[in-house]
Amino acid sequence: MVRNKFLAGIAALICAASAQALPVSLTANVTAGDHLGFGAAKSYAININDLLASNSLGSNAISFGQLTVFGHSDAAYNVTxxxxxxYTLTTxxxxxxxxxxxxxxxxxxYTYTRNHSSYGYDFVTDTMKVKVGDSTGSDTSEWQQSASNWTTLDSQSGSDRFGRTTYQTANTLNNGSFSGDLSVTLNLDNKALSDLIADGILSLSIWSSNGQFNIDSMRLHLLAVDLPIPPADAQIPVPTSLLLTGLGLAALATMRRRQA
Structure with a gap:
């Protein structure tokens, strides 16, 4: 019975150690709201120390990271x-x-109508580029097209009793542009992870290689494991294997004492 209880205790300790080693998922969201014109660039620093502290973690617990930058491109129309x-008469x-x-x-x-068409085009492909660590990614705006119609009153005379005479303009606006949402996702490489682990701050840069756009927000997704990191020249053991070895030796010593 004592032996069974001892083995059950070993199993419980193994489960506890395994659960402690499971990664924790963390997400940091940062609002931006900056506008970048052609050739402009801006650097950002995402500080996650408060996020780590609220989860009782240090920056050395980070094992993986993924950064996503969100933006959008508004159309800059050149209207002709x-x-x-x-005027054409209809009664x-x-x-x-x-x-x-x-x-x-x-x-x-009596209604006199004339037609007018205008065109708004933006042929510039707005491109957002992001660099974190040694990794670079980009996204380019896509072609959007639409048309709208409305009528404006030029003049009107007469009355409902005796009849009205109306002059109006039927307008059509055709729009076409490279615009819309932009997003770039990058996995943190070794350089970015090392910088983040060093002080809990991730540095990145965003720039416009073509056109213009707005930077809306950034999202940093992290996985962290609450385990101490050994020196670089030390062989990294598997925590569960070490625990099994130690507990196995303890169990063997206990059984030998019972047999003596």
Whole structure:
């Protein structure tokens, strides 16, 4: 019975050690809100020391990291337009009882319409580049196209009783641009991880290699293991294997004493 309890205790210790070695997932979100024009660059530093401290971890616990930078590109339109067309007449009638003293309650309305088309284009491919450690990534805006229509009133005279005369312009705007959301995701390489482990601060740079865009936010996803890091020249043991060896020796010594 004592032997069974001892073995059960060994199993419990092994499970506890394994659970302690499981990685912890951490996420740091940083809001930016900066605008970069062509050729402009900006450096950032993401400090995760408070995040680590709130989880009772040190920066040497970090084993993996992934950085994502989010941005967006607004269209910078160069607008041109066609000449206005000539007015075209259309007529319509409506019923108005007040017009019956003229012998007819149906009143005629006269509408003169001209057309105008304009075009807004942005052919610049906005490109956001990100560098962290020795790794670099980029994202480029995609082509977006749309059209909108509306009518503006140029002038109007007359009344509902006797009929109206209206002059109006039917407008069409055709838009095309390289714009929209941008995002770059990079896994932290050895240089970036070493810098982050050293002081809990990740340095990165973002720049525009073409066009312009806005930097919205950054997200840093980390995995950390709460285990001490041995010296660089020491052989790294597997924690569970060491525990098994030690507990096995202890169990063997106990059984020998019982047999003596």
């Amino acid at each position: 337009g066609d000449s206005y067309s000539g 319509s009638t409506h019923y108005n009882a007040g017009a019956c003293n003229h012998g007819n309650c149906n009143v005629t309305d």
